[in-house]
Amino acid sequence: MCPVIPSHLLGALSALALLAPATAHAAPVPLAPPAPGRPADFFTDLPKGGDLHNHLSGAVSTEFLIELATDDGLCITTDTTTAVAPPCGPGTRPAGDAVTDAAFRQQVIRAWSMQDFPADGNGHDHFFATFGKFGEVTWRHPGRMLAEVANTAARQNQFYLETMISPASGQARDLADKVGYDADLDRMHDKLLAQGALDAVVRQARADADTTDTEFRTAAHCGTPRPDAACFLPYRWISQVARLGTPERVFTQMALGMRLAERDPRFVAVNLVQPEDGEVALRDYRLHMRMLNYLKTQYPKAHITLHAGELVPGLVKPEDLTFHIREAVQTGRAERIGHGVSVLHEDRWPSLMRDMAGRRVAVEVPFHSNEQILRVSGAAHPFATYRRHGVPVVLATDDPGVSRIEITDEYRRAADMYGLRYPELRDLARASLEHSFLPGRGLWNDDIRTGYRPVGPCADERQGSGRPADRCAGFLKRNLKAQVQWRQEAAFRRFEATHARTTRPGGNR
Numbered sequence: 001m002c003p004v005i006p007s008h009l010l011g012a013l014s015a016l017a018l019l020a021p022a023t024a025h026a027a028p029v030p031l032a033p034p035a036p037g038r039p040a041d042f043f044t045d046l047p048k049g050g051d052l053h054n055h056l057s058g059a060v061s062t063e064f065l066i067e068l069a070t071d072d073g074l075c076i077t078t079d080t081t082t083a084v085a086p087p088c089g090p091g092t093r094p095a096g097d098a099v100t101d102a103a104f105r106q107q108v109i110r111a112w113s114m115q116d117f118p119a120d121g122n123g124h125d126h127f128f129a130t131f132g133k134f135g136e137v138t139w140r141h142p143g144r145m146l147a148e149v150a151n152t153a154a155r156q157n158q159f160y161l162e163t164m165i166s167p168a169s170g171q172a173r174d175l176a177d178k179v180g181y182d183a184d185l186d187r188m189h190d191k192l193l194a195q196g197a198l199d200a201v202v203r204q205a206r207a208d209a210d211t212t213d214t215e216f217r218t219a220a221h222c223g224t225p226r227p228d229a230a231c232f233l234p235y236r237w238i239s240q241v242a243r244l245g246t247p248e249r250v251f252t253q254m255a256l257g258m259r260l261a262e263r264d265p266r267f268v269a270v271n272l273v274q275p276e277d278g279e280v281a282l283r284d285y286r287l288h289m290r291m292l293n294y295l296k297t298q299y300p301k302a303h304i305t306l307h308a309g310e311l312v313p314g315l316v317k318p319e320d321l322t323f324h325i326r327e328a329v330q331t332g333r334a335e336r337i338g339h340g341v342s343v344l345h346e347d348r349w350p351s352l353m354r355d356m357a358g359r360r361v362a363v364e365v366p367f368h369s370n371e372q373i374l375r376v377s378g379a380a381h382p383f384a385t386y387r388r389h390g391v392p393v394v395l396a397t398d399d400p401g402v403s404r405i406e407i408t409d410e411y412r413r414a415a416d417m418y419g420l421r422y423p424e425l426r427d428l429a430r431a432s433l434e435h436s437f438l439p440g441r442g443l444w445n446d447d448i449r450t451g452y453r454p455v456g457p458c459a460d461e462r463q464g465s466g467r468p469a470d471r472c473a474g475f476l477k478r479n480l481k482a483q484v485q486w487r488q489e490a491a492f493r494r495f496e497a498t499h500a501r502t503t504r505p506g507g508n509r
């Protein structure tokens with residue numbers, strides 16, 4: 001899902017930019033020290049690639065949000081359990097009360113997450129409403145939040161993170177409102193560029209990213225004798241575009257995100273967020289795809305991944321179920337699709353799946369989010385159908401803080417619900433790095449449908465070897481994607497040694 005940013009916070013969101021530690025730029029990624037005392041649990045230990053669909057504000061745990069709110073002296077309204085700025089007037093309580101008062105703490109946790117949410121309740125509305133309730137907390141500390149999320153990913157044996165934020169959103173909004181809308185998109189783009197206006201927003205976003213980077217490195221103790229695991233996890237930012245906005249605001253956020261992706265290696269892509277079933281999102285869906293189609297001609301190196309098909313019958317009128325994914329792929333130029341749950345309602349869906357398989361458009365699947373928001377799981381979920389049609393699938397968390405899950409739970413569900421065994425789980429993890437927006441060439445052959453076979457200078461090496469020959473070592477040094485993939489292959493070797501009983505052919509996984 002995607003955060004709904006309260007409008008009163010948009011100005012403050014300029015601070016919500018990104019960072020990227022040394023690992024974002026430098027070629028070699030240092031190895032994290034091994035975690036001591038890890039239990040020999042199959043799903044915890046399993047290497048799990050990267051998380052490619054993760055909203056930063058929805059990814060942090062609710063307990064951590066309470067900690068941040070307490071540190072900042074924020075208040076929480078007693079009726080709607082919404083965080084607000086101090087002073088704590090009538091109808092509010094200090095956020096710190098959620099640390100000392102168990103009943104109030106439980107109230108906050110239930111309001112800001114899916115904890116204890118009844119199975120017959122409106123999960124869609126409750127899930128989306130959480131972002132407005134904790135929004136006053138999250139814009140203040142993107143660096144600390146990233147440290148928490150990156151540490152969690154590293155602890156789950158992940159090797160990479162792409163997380164979504166809204167860079168310089170206040171400045172982008174102001175520029176959009178000043179320029180206004182022009183249906184001639186080329187002219188609209190020129191107006192944004194005039195007098196360096198869009199570049200000023202780009203500069204603000206990059207400065208915010210620097211600030212966030214500093215906060216992250218401090219929070220994760222990077223550069224100290226005892227750095228957190230987060231310091232060793234490469235990550236990239238995906239710029240969110242609020243799809244419920246006016247056309248000029250949507251277009252401006254798209255242009256900003258794509259320009260950033262071409263000018264700052266910490267940013268890689270854009271994604272449309274907010275409910276796909278919202279009135280404006282539905283009304284302007286094809287327009288948004290045309291905007292992306294145009295902007296891709298201006299920013300060919302910027303990546304695009306799109307929430308599409310996060311829909312079910314009854315949530316929207318039947319016609320709206322029939323074209324979103326196809327439009328995202330064919331007009332919106334999406335290289336990955338988030339959710340894609342409604343695919344079997346698309347017109348000529350088998351041909352759409354053939355097209356996606358042919359173009360290698362991956363689907364980002366967060367099982368728990370889909371169950372909580374759309375009530376779709378198990379056989380009703382198109383996960384197995386995508387796989388049968390050769391469409392790449394990657395597991396992701398979406399908003400693990402709101403869902404109260406970790407990526408390990410997504411892999412466990414893939415195994416329990418669809419009977420996947422170790423080789424298939426391993427390939428899901430591999431797919432998530434292969435379809436990442438990490439720079440450089442990857443380790444594998446182009447057509448992975450025939451299996452993960454290394455190509456190029458590392459073809460004859462033992463994958464993940466600690467001492468690859470010079471030719472391969474040089475290739476890895478030049479190509480961050482292959483380098484991260486190599487690290488995961490090394491982890492698979494260690495994993496297979498520890499879990500030999502379950503991973504060998506005929507084993508019970």
Ligand SMILES: [Zn+2]
Nearest residue numbers: 001002338398
């Ligand atoms: Zn999402």
